[in-house]
Amino acid sequence: RTVFVNGEYLPETDAKISIFDRGFLMADGVYEVTSVLGGKLIDFDGHLKRLERSLNELDMEKPSEFDDLLEIHRKLVELNGIEEGMIYLQVTRGAPGDRDFVFPDPAETRPTLVLFTQNKPGLADSPAAQKGIKVISIEDIRWGRRDIKTVQLLYPSMGKMMAKKAGCDDAWLVEEGKVTEGTSNNAYIVKDGKIITRALSNDILHGITRAAVLRFAREAQMEVVERSFTIEEAQQADEAFVTSASTFVMPVVEIDGAEIGEGAVGPVAKRLREIYLDESLKAAV
Ligand code: PMP
Numbered sequence: 001r002t003v004f005v006n007g008e009y010l011p012e013t014d015a016k017i018s019i020f021d022r023g024f025l026m027a028d029g030v031y032e033v034t035s036v037l038g039g040k041l042i043d044f045d046g047h048l049k050r051l052e053r054s055l056n057e058l059d060m061e062k063p064s065e066f067d068d069l070l071e072i073h074r075k076l077v078e079l080n081g082i083e084e085g086m087i088y089l090q091v092t093r094g095a096p097g098d099r100d101f102v103f104p105d106p107a108e109t110r111p112t113l114v115l116f117t118q119n120k121p122g123l124a125d126s127p128a129a130q131k132g133i134k135v136i137s138i139e140d141i142r143w144g145r146r147d148i149k150t151v152q153l154l155y156p157s158m159g160k161m162m163a164k165k166a167g168c169d170d171a172w173l174v175e176e177g178k179v180t181e182g183t184s185n186n187a188y189i190v191k192d193g194k195i196i197t198r199a200l201s202n203d204i205l206h207g208i209t210r211a212a213v214l215r216f217a218r219e220a221q222m223e224v225v226e227r228s229f230t231i232e233e234a235q236q237a238d239e240a241f242v243t244s245a246s247t248f249v250m251p252v253v254e255i256d257g258a259e260i261g262e263g264a265v266g267p268v269a270k271r272l273r274e275i276y277l278d279e280s281l282k283a284a285v
Contacts, residue, residue, distance in 0.1 A: 023092030132253030140173035239266030
């Protein structure tokens, strides 16, 4: 694989980052994942805007290559021959010469920029999307700025492991009795034709896929209600699903052992997945 590190395209085995990098020592970094379909980037503008917002919220400098990011994404897709897959991008506050809680002076440290591709043939035609996934619920004990897409992914990672141990695929996070989101996706239920998902706040990541799916749903005259819901309400819903850049619209057929609806992929999730794939492919760059 050819990867991009601080201005250079290199074989992955030659890519190097300092041991003092604040991403490595302190999870002082932000990231984006953009999917690739038909060799093109899905929702690139949305990801770039959110990256800029994450950097701003953390007072982090933009990498000097910021304005060239589309070109860098495209070049990596081409160099690695990616038809379907993802591009991972990470920016950290850089690598000062030592470990220190205080942010380094931006005049002395430049941000670290890393990008790499992940080849995933069959991403759009995923067998999981035909079958639906099973989730468990766990307490949401993450920090309070989940709207910033930081690389602090230890708890989400533990959540996936708890799900795996329980024979499930993923976990939904619950705070004060209400679902916030999935470990790496936004969460939805469908009841009497209404699509229900938590409103945007600092409590959840402002999903790029969420924004697109809600827009397409409204354009298709489907009713969208942005409000919180409990696990009990979700278990009695007609359908449930999650969205993310790497899974698009993914049906959820079981929550904490309770089947949702018929326990199979429902019509709303199926239709939204089709619309999302169609429309975002048309707009892909
Ligand atoms: N919530 C969390 C916690 C996530 O990690 C992600 C994906 N990284 C999402 C939601 C979905 O966001 P997007 O649609 O932009 O991938």
